Amino acid sequence: MxxxxxxxxxxxxxxxxxxxxxxxxxxxxxxxxxxxxxxxxxxxxxxxxxxxxxxxxxxxxxxxxxxxxxxxxxxxxxxxxxxxxxxxxxxxxxxxxxxxxxxxxxxPTSDTSRFMVPMLGAVTAVKAGKAPAAQKSIDAALAVNSGGRAAVLLKPYIQALNGNWKGAVDASGDTALGDGDRDKLLIMLVQAERARIHELRGRTKDAEAVYTSLYQPGAAAFLFGPDYAGFLERRGRKAEARAVWAEVVAQSNDATALAALQRIDGPNYVKPALPDLKQSMAQALFLAATISFSERDSEMALATLRLSLHLDPAPERSRILLGQIHLELRDPGAAEAAWASVPVNSVYANEAILRRIWNLRARDQSEAALTLADQALARDPNHLGLVMEKASLLNERHDDAGALALIDARIARVGSDDFTWQTWFLQAMLYDGVDRWDKAEEAINKARTLNGTRPEILNFLGYGWINRGGNIQEGMELVRQALALNPKSGAMLDSLGWGYYKLGQYDQALVYIEQAVQLAPSDAEINEHLGDVYLALGRDVEATYEWQRVLTLGANDKQTASVKKKLDAQAAVVAAADKSVKVTALNETATPSQQ
Known part of the structure; x- marks a missing residue:
């Protein structure tokens, strides 16, 4: 495993x-x-x-x-x-x-160009304060694509910019947008815009009626909660706003929502400002870009986001999305530049740093990633994501003891109430790495309590039982459950095969572990297991080959020592056999009856 x-x-x-x-x-x-x-x-x-x-x-x-x-x-x-x-x-x-x-x-020779030319015209006209030109351009964009999200979301704000407040909140055209799930989301976003337009015009009762129709505790809180909470704060209803922000945090752990809770509970409370029309249009384009990105249309997402940043370059979350899109388009350098542009005092600073670390790790620059993690932890030593990332980096460097010390120090400072299943899983890995199975089992069971259907958790616990020989059958059952969820996992196939090995069913073990090696050919532990199975089946040469291969696969110190011990033992067996053959041959030539 x-x-x-x-x-x-x-x-x-x-x-x-x-x-x-x-x-x-x-x-x-x-x-x-x-x-x-x-x-x-x-x-x-x-x-x-x-x-x-x-x-x-x-x-x-x-x-x-x-x-x-x-x-x-x-x-x-x-x-x-x-x-x-x-x-x-x-x-x-x-x-x-x-x-x-x-x-x-x-x-224009394509629908894309026919749409983007007037879209660019609308955005540049808005920025230049040319409201009539913006209206003309957005109408032209909608004539090309009546369901184009960016244009649909800009239109109400441009109408308001032109003084057409009645048209900006007119809902008569909603049904024309369609009735699919994608269309329903677009309609709801347009409705949320109407709530803001009502507030901008001072019609707070109308704004609240729309917000309350959209906002529901649960998954929708992330989409419509922030605007509604901001509205409640501006109305002086701090307690109600806090409840909405808390729901957003519960659903998404969003950085803006966390900062809002700190602001509300802080000694120098200040109500959030109401975004103006231009800022609202930039936000609308950001939402359109986010949806395009979620639909795997990264280039439209990037084009739309660029228009948003042209209107308002300030929002740091736009820089986060910009980096994500560039990384998706295989430009890690541009992604790094986007994330590095997020100021260290931003509520999105830690997310930007984590993404930079992941980017560096993907490019095999773990030393630079560790340096970045240290710099971030010096500023915010209790941030759980940063602590986990550094611990994971230390684990990669085979410093499990150092990683555990880092997590334990964080627990000593602020406790573990905010630990996720991933945190407990990582801690279980680290304890297993330093041969503290009792603590590893305790941590993995905490992870299982939080998310008992994760195949990684089931496999870890199952393999732990199998490898220690105490609950082999029970462990194999857990691994089977994990494989049902992730049948193409080499690690999990290896775990099941290792269970059969422990039961002495070597032919069955070989079936699973050979499959595991095909799926994960560079895994040192799986290759070592395959060598063990070969030896048990009397295939000594193949066993030696697999163990030698392990030494080329970046095995940790424990794996290296284990494999070298097996190779030495096998070499001793071969040497003894060679010596026996030579002695027999000499005796045979010396026997008178054979002369």
Whole structure:
């Protein structure tokens, strides 16, 4: 069984939607454009710039692609395709002013361009204070795509900006948006916007009626709770607001909600300000980008988020999403830059740092990740996520004792009431690593109490019982439950196979452990188990090969010592057998009857 750290899942790679090509596997962004200019030298043709842009996009380097594509469009101003692509990539890279200049001459050839040209026009008009132009552009965008979320969510605010308050809160067109789950969510978001518009106009009773129709304790609290709680605070209803914020925390542990609770309970309480129309429009675009990202349309998410940041660059949570999107588009360098731009005094600072750490770990830069974790813990030593991340990094360095000391110190300071199942799981791993099974079993049972259906928990406990020989059958049953939930886990197949090994059923053990090695060929522990099974079946040469392989797989000190001991024992057996054969041969040649 392989013990691994538990961390938030990452998203899958998405299909390109707005620009050229499809994204291939890529390392960090490189200075492709500058390299190409140096290598080409002298005058560079528009086509060469185009090829550089295409290659950069294939490498996930949107920044380079934007520069190169713009150079290509500038070098060949009559090329409609180049101008259109430069416009789209410019938006993706946040070059809004450049994209605006290009948009005036873009002849759209796709629905994406036909939608994005007026969307950009609406946003730039809003920022310039040109309300009528913004209205004209948003109407043009909706004419292209009447269900385009970004446009639908901007329209009420633009109507209000034009003084059309009645139109901004008109619900007569809601049914036209559709009746699917996606459409229902969009309608609810538009309704929440109407509540804010009512409040901006001073119609607080109308605003509250809408908020109370939307807000419900539970999952919906995360979507509509923050705005409703802010409204309640501005109305002087602090206790009611606190209850809503507390529900948001219970559902999501959201950083803004946690900060709101601290603000409400603090000595220098200040009510939150009501966002103005421009800030509200930026928030609407942020929500549209978030939904696009959740639907695996990362490029539309990025384009929409860039428009949001153009209207209001202040919200740090937008920087968090910006990094997530760049990472999804395989540009870890741009993701790092986005997260590093979040100030250390932001409520999102720790989330940004955790994402930077995960990014570094994924790029095998564990030393830099550990340094970043230490810096963050110096500022906030009790943050559970940071403590867990450093403990996991120490575990990777085979310093389980140091990781346990870190967690124990945190418990001594603030207790363990906020521990998640992941925290207890990690602590169980660490105790097992220092041969404290009693404490490991105690921790894993606490994890099981919090989430008893997690296959990792069932497998850990089951394997622990199997490996110690006390409750083998019960342990195997737990592992079977884990495999039912995760049938393609090499670690769990190994655990079940190890149970059969412990029962002396070596042929059955071989079936499962060979499958486990196929699924997890680089796992040192599984390979060691396979060697043990081979030895039990009399396949000594194969056993020796598997144990030798373990030494090439980054085994920890305990595994290395165990395998070396087995190899030494096997070498001794082979040496003794060779000696016996030689002695027999000498005796046979010396026997008179055989001469």
């Amino acid at each position: 392989k013990l691994s750290s538990v961390r938030l899942p990452s998203c899958a790679v998405l299909t390109a939607a707005l620009v050229l090509g499809s994204f291939a596997s890529a390392a960090d962004a490189r200075p492709i454009f500058a390299d190409a200019r140096r290598q080409l030298g002298g005058e560079v043709s528009p086509y060469a710039h185009f090829l550089v842009a295409r290659y950069a996009m294939a490498q996930g380097d949107i920044g380079t692609a934007a520069v190169a594509m713009n150079a290509a469009a500038t070098g060949d101003p009559d090329n409609i395709e180049l101008r259109e692509n430069a416009f789209l990539v410019g938006i993706l890279n946040g070059h809004i002013d450049q994209a605006t200049l290009l948009s005036a001459k873009v002849v």
